[in-house]
Amino acid sequence: MATIQIENGPAFSCGPHDTIMRAAVRAGHGFPYECNAGSCGNCRFELLEGAVHHHRADSPAYGERDQRRNRWLGCQALPESDCRIKVRLDAHYESTYPPRKLAAELVDIAPITHDISEFTFRVVEAQQALPGQYALVKLPGMDAPRAYSMCEVSDDGLTWAFQIKSVPNGKASAVLARLHPGALVDIDGPYGMAYLREDADRDILCVAGGSGLSPMISVARAAARSSALAGRAIHFLYGGRMMRDLCGEPMLQALPGYGERIHYHPVLSAQPLDGAETWTGRQGFVHEAAAELFGERLKDMEVYFAGPPPMAEAIKRMLHDNAVPQGQVHFDEFY
Secondary structure (H helix, E strand, O other): OEEEEEOOOOEEEEOOOOOHHHHHHHOOOOOOOOOOOOOOOOOEEEEEEOOEEEOOOOOOOOOHHHHHOOEEEOOOEEEOOOEEEEOOOOHHHOOOOOOEEEEEEEEEEEEOOOOEEEEEEEEOOOOOOOOOOEEEEEOOOOOOOEEEEEEEEOOOOOEEEEEEEOOOOOHHHHHHHHOOOOOEEEEEEEEOOOOOOOOOOOEEEEEEEHHHHHHHHHHHHHHHHOHHHOOOOEEEEEEEOOHHHOOOHHHHHOOOOEOOOEEEEEEEOOOOOOOOOOOOOEEOOHHHHHHHHHHHHHHHEEEEEEOOHHHHHHHHHHHHHOOOOHHHEEOOOOO
16 A cells, blocks of 8 residues: 655555556545546646556557656556655546445346447445446456446446447457356446536537447436426437437437427438438538537537547537537546
8 A cells, every 4th residue: 555645735545556546536636637548648747756657558648758757647657655746636526426446247238229238237335426427347357447437327326337339359349248147347436527517507418429328328317307407408419320320219218308308319420321221310420410400509508428539529629619618518538
């Protein structure tokens, strides 16, 4: 167990095999982070005393300039001794439910589309999360955990469900394809800043593509059930290439207010290949659909989005172009 002292700040303990950033968030401190995978660089800190090494030696966000300045990535840095570090804490990153490492058992797998399935796990101890957050799941035989967003956490905190997309030739996807109920995994969470803001008295826009379905369904479900948001409309845009990619509507139809305050907007980016399929709905990309559907109204909405990086970048540009205040935009950086 190493002691990490933040210069002009608090000290906290970092357990074996834990990273400095995750240990700080577990201790209730606002250590900045985003992707939790060594790709964004938001968790950089300066090492003043002590020794660390990176769990992921090839972290994309870590370069020669960082090495020269003795800077490290908090989400990858494993302490080899007690350390003194320099980092600017931010209350924005303090977790309502500090993340914990929990053993979990797979209890169900349910297909959603041809390449998305819902995996439901039962954890050994109750742990809550905010709608829209994610967890790090350590799969059998994998060296590092993968970040997956929850679509739902049960009221008692014992059941965690994830909607996960199968990636061709993906290592984690290959492991998931071999799992059966009864399989054991380790879950570390919750993490993430793209959670539902119940104190925001604005209509809600959720934009999703691929397995971005999972956190957006979580946000929509919680918003539909929130008394604080009872008068607010919920718009859900889902983008896919083909008709077989579209999903989410049956989950929304199960919520109170569907068709009245809850609205589903599917978007296809490609023409159907099968001549038997006909599509009369909206075509294009989800960021284009959002701009066309809401235009000036976007500035008055609370916007949540999740999906592939190119989609996320396009949505960010579109929201900036439409002058949506940054404080009303919520997403987690995944790479």
